[in-house]
Amino acid sequence: MFDKGNNYNQMIGASKALGRVITDIKAAWFEAFGVELTVAGSSPSARFNNLLEQLRAKWTEKRDRDLLIEALDIDDLNLSKSADDLLKIVSDGNVIRNVDDLTANQILSAIEAVAWEKSTEEGVIEIELSAFLRAVLKRIFQDNKLKGRINVGPNRHFSRLFQWLNEYAARTEWEDGSGLKIRNLSGRGRIARQPRDPKSLKVVIDRSYL
Numbered sequence: 001m002f003d004k005g006n007n008y009n010q011m012i013g014a015s016k017a018l019g020r021v022i023t024d025i026k027a028a029w030f031e032a033f034g035v036e037l038t039v040a041g042s043s044p045s046a047r048f049n050n051l052l053e054q055l056r057a058k059w060t061e062k063r064d065r066d067l068l069i070e071a072l073d074i075d076d077l078n079l080s081k082s083a084d085d086l087l088k089i090v091s092d093g094n095v096i097r098n099v100d101d102l103t104a105n106q107i108l109s110a111i112e113a114v115a116w117e118k119s120t121e122e123g124v125i126e127i128e129l130s131a132f133l134r135a136v137l138k139r140i141f142q143d144n145k146l147k148g149r150i151n152v153g154p155n156r157h158f159s160r161l162f163q164w165l166n167e168y169a170a171r172t173e174w175e176d177g178s179g180l181k182i183r184n185l186s187g188r189g190r191i192a193r194q195p196r197d198p199k200s201l202k203v204v205i206d207r208s209y210l
Contacts, residue, residue: 018044021091022051024098027156028071032064055083073097073151096148099160102140107161110139111168112210115180119207128185129201133161154197162195165203172209179209 022039029037037054041047058064059082074089074097089095096102114135118127133152141148150157165182172179181204184191195201 018048021087022047024072024090025051025055025087028068031071031155032067052083052087055086059083059086070151071155073149073157094147096141096146097150099150099157101148104164106140106144107136107164108168110136110143111165113143114139115168115172115203115205116207116210119205119210121207124204124206126183126202126204129165129182129198129203132203133165133198136161152198154199158196158198159194162198174209177206177209179207180205 026037026039029035039047039054040050055068058068068086072086072090074086090097099107114132118132118135119125130152137150137152140146152158152161162182165180169178169180169182182191183202183204185200185202187202191201
């Protein structure tokens with residue numbers, strides 16, 4: 001549990017500002033429960049207290065705990081611990097849990113490296129998008145010596161990853177072919193402008209155009 005006084009001040013003054021923690025929790029809350037989280041309070045400490053109170057209420061139900069932990073991409077939290085521990089983990093500014101904490105160069109460099117690594121001189125290959133993106137994220141964390149975890153799925157990260165993948169795909173377009181194309185998993189029809197689930201898509205890679 002957080003004690004009043006120093007622990008609250010440490011939380012509020014941590015490298016990851018309280019406002020960012022609230023933003024992350026609100027995004028995960030909406031993803032987990034489908035409703036907006038309203039955090040009340042006219043001061044940082046009051047908002048923190050209100051956020052913690054609402055998290056503690058959700059913590060009484062195992063299903064709610066599981067949904068929040070999954071939405072926050074946390075794999076190092078024992079469910080016997082408290083909502084207070086959840087906030088401590090989310091407030092750690094040295095752990096990457098959001099695509100927006102990564103730079104464009106980190107993401108695009110990893111996409112380029114994985115596309116080349118997965119491709120072959122023997123012709124065009126197809127890879128399910130979820131598998132491709134997992135390899136990209138793994139490459140980002142390894143190459144940049146980062147600590148963290150970002151799930152690949154129909155979550156808040158996918159729209160940003162899809163945006164960067166589209167940007168890279170555009171860079172591989174030539175008059176007579178493309179290095180990387182995004183297609184529906186079935187191979188038929190136009191893909192949605194804002195697809196929701198990477199499991200419904202695949203990438204088609206041709207090394208000769210990368």
